[in-house]
Amino acid sequence: MRRTTSEENWYVQESLEKLKEVRDQIVNFWNWQSAMDEPQRNMWIGDVQDIYYQLITAWDLRKQSAKEHSGYYNSVHLTLASAQSRFKQVMSELHSISHKRAAVLAQELQASFEECWKPLAIQAGIEELLSDKKMERPESVVNKIGNTEYQLLCSICGTISYVFKIGTPHHAKDKRLIYKGLTHTGDLDIQYANRVFEWLEQEKIAEIHRFMQKVRTAQGIDAYCPDCDKVYCCGHYFLDEVWDEGFYDCTYGTCPGNHRRMIDD
């Protein structure tokens, strides 16, 4: 049965209240861990407070958007993604401690987080984003900005998902071939630019992916699914960050064709 908007709003508000209680319990729990050093305790307390803060922000953005202005979907989407990332981080922190209470708190956090996050995501139209309505399929995967810059576009919605350009990064004195993906940015010796740009002209993304695997990381172009031979944005290549004991470990991507691979390590 589908809830009305006011019922739905009431439900989200209730869930946020519950999440706030769980947050306070986790904060108390960390405050009692006197064996842990204080900076770490404070950091982990900050992390759990951040989850609640991000979700409240998403909720406020949603309320303001009755008139629906551009950029709204983007900012709610980013806030919800960042709440989810923080949630995974806090779960890994709670799991790093072998303590019965921490396990119970992790369970409670999971339940109450999902109760807030899911309806907010559905209301924010992320459901729509995932079911590729209102989207513009790009005519070509490669968008040439000029002789020194190329973009790779999401094959479903046309969002810029990867960039190659010639420029001078902060750390360098000379021009380099800069790449910017969904999860990381980096640069290569400029001698490779011609080869990469030639492949871009021919839309040979698989070729560039293999080349990046060879000269840079085993993950290659993070926005590219080799099984589909397609490029996806961060909304369509569903990103799943893995956190271990409060530290970022890696990111997996799952494409709309359900191919899953590690895209950042």
Ligand SMILES: [Zn+2]
């Ligand atoms: Zn997309």
Ligand SMILES: [Zn+2]
């Ligand atoms: Zn795929």
